[in-house]
Amino acid sequence: MRFSVVDYLNARPLIWGLLEDPPPGVPVSRDVPSVCADKLASGEADVGLIPSIEYQRIPGLRVVGGLGIAAASEVRSVLLVSNVSRERIRTVALDPASRTSAVLTRLLLKRRYGLEPQYREGPGDADASLVIGDPALKARLNGHVVLDLAAEWRAFSGHAFVFAFWAVRPGVSQARAEQVVRASYDAGQRNFPRLVAREAAGSGLSEAVVEDYLRHSLHYELDAGDLAGLDLFYRLAAEDGWIERARPLELTLPG
The missing domain is CATH 3.40.190.10 (Periplasmic binding protein-like II)
Structure with missing residues (x-):
């Protein structure tokens, strides 16, 4: 199972476990968002953290439940x-x-x-x-x-905006993908102080700025309100011709 992940600060809490301790037989490539989508579309990757609009452009994708990159208001990035x-x-x-x-x-x-x-x-x-x-x-x-x-x-x-989420190609085990991405996110939460310190040192931003950005500008556990905003975004994008049609999200939230 090959993963393509977004190599940005905003994705670090989601991809921490995949980068620090990937499961055996799970190669991980670090990419910009558009390349994540292209690799998933071409079959170079099986699971990708894709720009949310690309779900509508790549046939057959399924959403890996419950995790993404979203902002309720100011995102700053x-x-x-x-x-x-x-x-x-x-x-x-x-x-x-x-x-x-x-x-x-x-x-x-x-x-x-x-x-x-x-x-x-x-x-x-x-x-x-x-x-x-x-x-x-x-x-x-x-x-x-x-x-x-x-x-x-x-x-x-009136809605939050979902910038990205995990998706899998047809024929890939959705249950296995969910297990891997959830474990990666859980590892990021357990190691959050270490994550903040490392990202601050590597980015030139202060630890306070990094922590505030990841904790307060973004959220990663998607809820019904996030999905309602995403549905509206898709509908408007279809009306303006940026996607062919607004395909419903196939996603069941945890709990």
């Missing part, structure tokens, strides 16, 4: 950073590593603010840029207009 006032945004540079955040940016600018700027992938000269992951946490934002996409989604929809 998924930002639209603009050099101009919001209403003057005409061009947006998207980060190709995060397909969910790219769709969320388009939906929010259109539906919350009535804006339909030109979009392109990758860095370059643009009025606003999508900044994700660890670079967003370290960004110096003085003098910029900043939209925190999870906070914007909350204000727009």
Whole structure:
């Protein structure tokens, strides 16, 4: 059973056990979110921590129950950073590593603010840029207009936003995958102080910032409210043509 995991700070509590003490015969590759999805789609990986939008684009995936990366309000690591006032945004540079955040940016600018700027992938000269992951946490934002996409989604929809979750390919044991990912997450919770210290040392962020981000900006145990927000996101994405149709989530939450 081959795993592809997101190599970002926000995923560390989920992947700690897989990285520190992987089960025998479970190779783990560290990737950006878009590559996780591509490996799952191509069959290079059996289980992946995928951008939530990719569940709708890869046929036959099943969700590994109950665990993902979600934010109830400000997430701090998924930002639209603009050099101009919001209403003057005409061009947006998207980060190709995060397909969910790219769709969320388009939906929010259109539906919350009535804006339909030109979009392109990758860095370059643009009025606003999508900044994700660890670079967003370290960004110096003085003098910029900043939209925190999870906070914007909350204000727009009333729901938390689910950025990623575990999924398995057809023919892969869902029960075994759930056992592995749950054990990995449980290991992260047991070793949380060690996790925080290591990530702070490696990232240049303080331990206080890392702990606050992982404990308060994010949550990993998905609930019915998270899934309701995800269903709405899928429906709007389908209406705007970013996915063909909104396939219902096949997921039973623990308990």
